[in-house]
Ligand code: HEC
Ligand code: HEC
Ligand code: HEC
Ligand code: HEC
């Protein structure tokens with residue numbers, strides 16, 4: 001079956017006492033030359049590492065112990081969100097006000113998935129189910145990330161979904177630019193502190209000057225930790241690491257190199273490092289303006305919201321993420337015998353696992369076919385059958401399990417463990433293998449075609465949540481590779497045979 005040469009599940013087995021160079025650098029400043037010895041001891045004795053703050057995210061889940069402590073520390077339990085004082089909707093401004101001066105940023109943002117985080121039909125359907133199954137226990141949890149203003153100032157709950165006037169804001173300008181701090185790096189641990197009287201907007205510039213509002217420099221906004229509060233999700237009650245995009249990044253070389261989420265997701269497109277211009281009319285001319293498309297992989301949702309530009313940007317992100325090649329190819333195949341073909345898939349562009357995010361759905365897989373001119377495919381693996389990738393498909397995805405070890409595909413509140421994780425690490429690769437019988441009647445040559453596909457969720461899950469025909473999932477081909485091989489009739493022929501054509505790797 002699946003034969004992966006990948007290290008992608010190592011982190012699940014290791015306690016989080018591993019030091020990243022960043023931590024070393026930080027502690028170096030603090031304790032000088034003893035750092036090296038200190039780090040050495042820590043590596044040897046994980047127990048000591050427990051004393052180091054920030055190292056405890058798995059060892060000690062962020063959960064207050066008594067009901068009173070819950071109320072004090074986590075006003076929106078089970079989410080970790082907090083505010084500086086009780087909030088009212090009037091304390092936030094509408095994005096349409098910002099549009100007046102930040103027209104381009106507004107346009108980019110309103111196309112983004114985050115602008116739709118409350119309206120998203122898949123979210124609404126799953127949220128409804130989750131709330132029902134848990135008697136509303138998870139309501140605050142979901143709403144903290146999908147509508148922070150709704151939760152903190154509008155008393156939103158699952159019942160809000162039934163309200164015909166429901167128009168809660170998603171993750172909008174006023175959410176992000178009023179986050180004054182964080183109290184952790186997951187499960188909604190932002191501190192929301194709007195200040196409408198003074199109109200203070202927190203942002204990345206020391207020298208921003210606006211006639212409408214005050215501005216304040218915020219280092220947090222320039223760092224991945226800002227995104228971590230929402231892009232790191234653990235089960236609120238049993239701490240199973242469900243969706244840990246920030247952790248994946250934090251443990252990667254991108255972190256060491258100082259490449260933040262913003263550097264890939266707040267540019268006009270993959271590989272575009274500069275975006276000169278102004279962020280506002282009356283603003284200063286600058287070498288790089290952080291754009292607000294926040295393109296990820298979910299072209300399906302952009303399509304659903306009638307946004308072909310956003311959908312294409314998401315596809316571009318996906319195409320920039322991976323390369324694929326055949327490796328160890330035989331010189332030729334032998335008719336009537338078994339052949340083995342290996343395909344190497346590399347994560348070259350994503351600063352986290354490939355794929356990352358929403359684990360019930362996100363799936364990348366190889367669709368591999370062997371064809372000879374004369375007949376139907378000799379071999380195929382990775383077709384979509386009945387709204388799922390067919391059994392045996394070489395795919396990269398997380399499989400979640402409940403407390404009995406049974407697979408959980410939608411009811412995420414039942415998750416108790418990770419059954420498998422075959423996603424590809426940042427800068428990592430996986431090798432998948434196919435063995436098939438070359439028919440005796442073949443005279444060759446044959447073509448090998450491999451496509452690397454992505455979908456945000458299997459069509460079957462969407463049909464189950466929304467009903468059939470409501471939303472068509474967009475399957476994106478991230479990259480392809482193909483080659484032609486000769487087929488020889490006898491074994492002795494093989495050694496003499498030459499490969500009839502070179503391997504070509506191309507991107508769509
Ligand atoms: C009357 C015009 C105007 C309006 C309306 C306006 N802004 Fe601004 N904003 C500016 C200007 C000008 C700058 C400075 C740009 C620069 O220096 O490059 C700015 C800068 C910013 C910054 C960057 C701050 C920093 O420290 O880097 C943020 C964030 C911001 N605005 C958010 C908002 C939000 C959110 C709204 C809507 C609630 C809004 N603005 C409405 C004109 C406006
Ligand atoms: C998901 C959070 C998020 C949302 C939503 C968001 N922003 Fe931002 N914005 C940021 C971050 C983070 C930065 C700074 C990026 C950096 O410096 O790395 C930023 C930067 C800015 C800047 C300064 C850009 C520059 O390069 O000088 C302005 C102006 C701004 N945002 C306005 C807005 C407006 C207006 C909206 C709504 C239409 C909005 N933002 C929505 C997170 C957000
Ligand atoms: C307040 C919570 C919150 C913050 C802060 C936040 N996000 Fe998000 N983000 C979300 C939610 C919720 C979604 C998913 C919405 C949906 O699919 O319904 C999302 C979606 C996205 C997507 C689209 C994913 C896809 O599948 O296409 C990208 C990319 C993204 N965020 C990047 C960022 C980056 C980069 C930052 C930091 C600068 C950030 N986010 C900060 C809540 C947040
Ligand atoms: C080196 C560039 C890079 C960095 C750094 C990076 N990303 Fe991504 N991200 C990508 C690419 C490329 C994709 C599309 C492929 C994929 O889905 O993994 C992506 C996809 C995503 C998605 C959508 C996943 C899906 O399939 O639904 C989210 C959400 C996301 N990134 C959030 C983040 C956050 C949060 C950070 C920081 C902790 C971050 N990214 C850092 C390049 C990057």
Ligand code: HEC
Pocket residue numbers: 079120122123124126127128130138141142143144145146186187188229230231232233296298301356357358362456
């Ligand atoms: C800590 C923040 C956080 C919490 C808590 C959270 N989400 Fe999300 N959710 C996200 C982010 C970020 C994404 C986008 C990830 C990606 O694009 O892969 C997302 C994506 C989703 C998606 C996929 C949407 C799509 O169109 O692809 C669904 C469905 C969803 N969340 C439902 C829920 C439900 C139900 C709950 C409560 C049980 C919940 N979420 C709790 C942050 C959160």
